[in-house]
Amino acid sequence: MNLWIVVMGLVLYLVFIGGFSAKDSRSPNVVNIGAIFSFGTISGRVAKIAMNAAVEDVNSDPSVLGGRKLVLSTHDSNYSGFLGIIGGLQFMETDTVAIIGPQDSGMAHILSHLANELHVPMLSFTALDPSLSSLQYPYFVQTAPNDLFQVTAIADMISYFSYKEVVAIYSDDEQHRGTMIALGDKLAERRCRISYKAVLSPAGLANRSEITNELVKVSMMESRVIIVHAYAVIGRKVFDLARELKMTGRGYVWIATSWLSTVMESTPLFGEDAKSIQGVITFRPHTPDSKRKTAFLSRWDRISNGSIGLNAYGLYAYDTVWTIANAVKVFLDRGGNISFTNKPNLDGLGQGKLNLGALSMFDGGSQLLDNILRTNMTGLTGKVSFGPDKSVFRPAFDILNIVPKGYKQIGYWSNYSGLSVVPPEILYTRQRNRSSSSQLLDRVVWPGQTTVKPRGWVFPHNGRQLRIGVPDRVSFKAFVSKDETTNEIHGYCIDIFLAAINLLPYAVPHKFVLFGDGHKNPSYSELVRMITSNVFDAVVGDIAIVTDRTKIVDFTQPYIESGLVVVAPARKLNSSAWTFLRPFTPLMWAVTGENTTSTLGRMVLIIWLFVVLIITSSYTASLTSILTVQQLAPSIRGIDSLITSNDRIGFQVGSFAENYLSNELNIAKSRLVPLGSPEEYADALERGRVAAVVDERPYALPRDSPLATDMSTAILTLSENGELQKIHNKWLNTRACGQPSSEDSDQLQLKSFWGLFLLCGIACFFALLVYFSLMVRKFKRYFPYVSEPSTPSSSKSIRIKRFLSFVDEKEEESKNKLKRKRLEMLSRGSGEDHQSPNGSRRTNSGTTDQDRHNGNIYFC
Incomplete structure (x- = not known):
């Protein structure tokens, strides 16, 4: 800006050498306004036609200026900032009440200083630099959205x-x-x-x-x-x-x-x-x-003679003229007088070659500016008014x-x-x-005549591969490590990264670069420095570990942003979805007598009741344990509770968590315990050496990387199609991690009841075998009496059918026997004989005449 002021001084010197004669235009019937544009441009051509049309409309309505004539003078800057400045000086010398323009922001910055000094409002609908709306330029008004x-x-x-x-x-x-x-x-x-x-x-x-x-x-x-x-x-x-x-x-x-x-x-x-x-x-x-x-x-x-089409800025040009005209009308209606006087600090400077005395100050400029900013009218562009910040x-x-x-x-x-x-x-x-x-938009037709939204980025066409930083650790080898024989980098994180890359719809050239010496975990701060200095484009393998002996108790937003994961000890619960078994009591009939079928049924029923009792008791105990543990709220609820306590806190060796906890959270270093492996995590938590472990949660890709969204989508796909679990099983199973099985022995599984199910199965099979043997024996015993002489007894199919019919008949007889026994019990209670449903007489012994006739008498 200082450079522009120097340029302006030089311009003034060149313009006013030899004097600058003033033109007397102080006619009481004329209101002068000026316009500075490059009229060879599209905006300049449209603006000139629109402004002239507005002046014509203002002058055709005598109620606007009370009989005064609005005169618009134009100055063509002809693409030159130099000529634009000259035009502004000329207008300010000829008693101009307001200037429309200039067309570009460069000239506006300079002429606004003159406008401030001479109190001449400047209105522009094309010089829309946001800085021009600042308090530094009170007399510059943007009449279109900046x-x-x-x-x-x-x-x-x-x-x-x-x-x-x-x-x-x-x-x-x-x-x-x-x-x-x-x-x-x-x-x-x-x-x-x-x-x-x-x-x-x-x-x-x-x-x-x-x-x-x-x-x-x-x-x-x-x-x-x-x-x-x-x-x-x-x-x-x-x-x-x-x-x-x-x-x-x-x-x-x-x-x-x-x-x-x-x-x-x-x-x-x-x-x-x-x-x-x-x-x-x-x-x-x-x-x-x-x-x-x-x-x-x-x-x-x-009015344009078809020379050029009207655009939105032509409408703003028209309304800008009317804005000035209405402000002048208010100014005159309130008794204002259009007059100009020489500024005191310029008086006496007109005697030399630099005739600054010709410049005069508009006495009513401040009031006219206030009227412009208070404009409230309806124009071609809609409602015309200005906010407190002078914006439209x-x-x-x-x-x-x-x-x-x-x-x-x-x-x-x-x-x-x-x-x-x-x-x-x-x-x-x-x-x-x-x-x-x-927030909505209609469908876009993108370059190439496609409605499919472009991805918006590609890998640079400079042959550079994506550099993936890989920590050379001494712990967490299952996550990432280097094969000392082949020098290849592999591990859980590497496999996930490669699987996700393969799902992308485009090629991602990349190479893995180890950092660290392999003898100690590399520093997180050094990793951040390498990313910010563009040594690495992304990082794979530096992730927090949460073992099956711990649980995450704090994932509040502020600490997600800072990359912290708080890990605290937790009682392990069965991860299976428990189902509630509705207790039930079997319905049993009291049956007198002890035949073989009842004995077998009772034996199987007793075994089944024993199985159900154990299963119900086990689930009840487990459910009680779950509900009890849920009521045991952990003493550590997050990072805040750690800060206020005096407990010792573990952190991963080489992690940024150490500096963050001590420098940012002001936790004493004496409370911090370095831990280097998942085994040390578990041991420290179980033995009570630390109350919690604060681990790091760095992002694999730089923040706002365009690759992050596609990679996240690919990893989600891996999770949905089961590949993620397969990779997990490959690297993080029991043998790979050296951790106990995720299925604890104190958890109830289907195999926990295999003995009961085996015992019940054997009992059922034995009962079925005995029952079948008895039926076969009875069938052989009664076969000669029930078989028909004309039917060959040697036919196997007929024998099988008759055997099944025999079993059905015996089943029906057993049911009838149960009915007779119930009736017998009732008859004993009354001491009288009862007539059977078929008309035969039932005695107190429970037998009927029909029974004796058929020979179906059973002794219980």
Whole structure:
């Protein structure tokens, strides 16, 4: 900024050499305003037509300025900051009440200092550098949403599509440099970043060779999300050359700021120019539909003679003129007088060659500025008003997607509700909702004419492999270790990493690099230094161990972020899902007499009752144990309880946990106990040497790495298809870890009851065997009497059928016998004979006449 002030001084010296004569324009019937633009640009051409139309409309309504005439003077800066500054000085010398412009932020920074001194409000809808809205420039007002809101919209969209890194291509000037700084800040808030900045020379200086060289560098980068923020003349060159370099096809994501929508609306592209921007996403200041806007659009062809199309900034140009006119109206209605006086500190400087005395201060400038900031009207762009920070009312943008026949709108962004497919003016009537579920956009047609969202990154095309750091440890060998014979690196973590890499839909060239001397565990601090200094791209194998004798008791968010895992002793519980057995009592009939069938049934029943009793008792005891242990709350509930206690704390040798516990948490080093292996963990916890172990939980990939999401998805797939468990069984089973079996002997398993089931099975088989033998014996005994003479008794099939029929008959007779015995018991109670259902008489002995007739008499 100091350099610009020096430049301004030189400009003043060159301009005012030989004196600077003032023009008397202090007519009481004239209100002078000025406009500084490069009228050869698209924005300049559209703005000039729109501003002249607004001046015509103001002057046609005598109620606005009370018969005064609004005069607009224009100055063409012709792409030159030097000429733009001269134009500003000329306006401030000729009693101009307000200036529209300048067009770019570089000139605005300089002219704003003059505006501050001479109290001349400056209003711009194209110089949108976020820093221009600061308190440093009180007389500079941005009448369109400044770039801070546009980069916020871009950052929200990048976060919506889950991209983490972008490449920025922009012109190295005040118009674009400040915006890129703001974009970096907004991306950082969403845990994204600009991975590379392709800086181009300002407009008019960037040639094809320079742009091509930068695009080649971009093509070698990892990110495929590219943001272009430049003047239209440079932006169009960027896309044309990118198409020649095959960078506008599938896999790329191109985002252009509002310059592209301005070009598309005012001078539609055709042919090769149109092909180079297919699939690009761009932004346009949102202006709600209205009758006034529709009428102005229909009027545009006439006032522009069809020379150029109307864009959003043309609407803001029209409203800016009306904003000044209404502010002047309020100023005059309140008795204000348009007058100018020489500043005291400039008085007397007009006698020399540098005639600064010609510059005069607008006496009512402060009041006019206040009226402008208090504007409350409805224009072509909707409601026109300003907030406490001088920003426009409810900034919003349309999000456009370039397609073969022009562009389509895929959504909106507003500072009120973020991304949506509903117009902001509708959302303003609803309760504000910025939840992630409410952020929506329509389907995008990406470069290459595909609707499949690009991944947004690739491995750099520079032949470099992914460098995977592997700790050369003396413990936890099952997780990662080097084979001393073949020098190959293998282990549980290595196998998971390789299995996940193989599931990715793209190749990941990589190599494992050992760090550490193999005689002691490497330092975690050294590992972090190697990652931050780009020695390693990722780390495999440095993970925390939680054995089956411990449980995690603290996973609170702050300590997850710091990478801590608190491991404390815990009573081991059965991991199986317990089922509750509903107790039951078998229903038994009291049967007098002791035949063979009843004896066998009773024997089997007694054995089954014995089995059920043991199983029920065992489950009851286990359930009681579970409920009892659940009531035993551990004394250590997390890192906070460790800090407040005086207990000793274990940590892994070489872990960052030691320094973190002592330096960050202020725990005395005398309380810290170094441990080097899972066996030492278990021993220290069981013997009470330590109350808990604080271990490390480092991430395998750098934070926000684009590979992290794909790797996490791949590992989840391994878990779902069972491969993860197979790898676990391979490396971390009983023999591999040297740990006791995960199935403790005090846990109830199916095999715990094998003896009972064997005993019950033998009893059932024996009872069945005895019963079958008895049936065969009786069958042989009665066979001659029940067989028919005409049927060959030698037929095996007939014998089998008759044997089964015999068994059924005997079963029915047994049931009848039970019935008779019940009736006999009842008849004994009454002392009388009873008539049987078939009409035969039943005696007190329980037999009937029919029984005697049939010969079916059984003695019990």
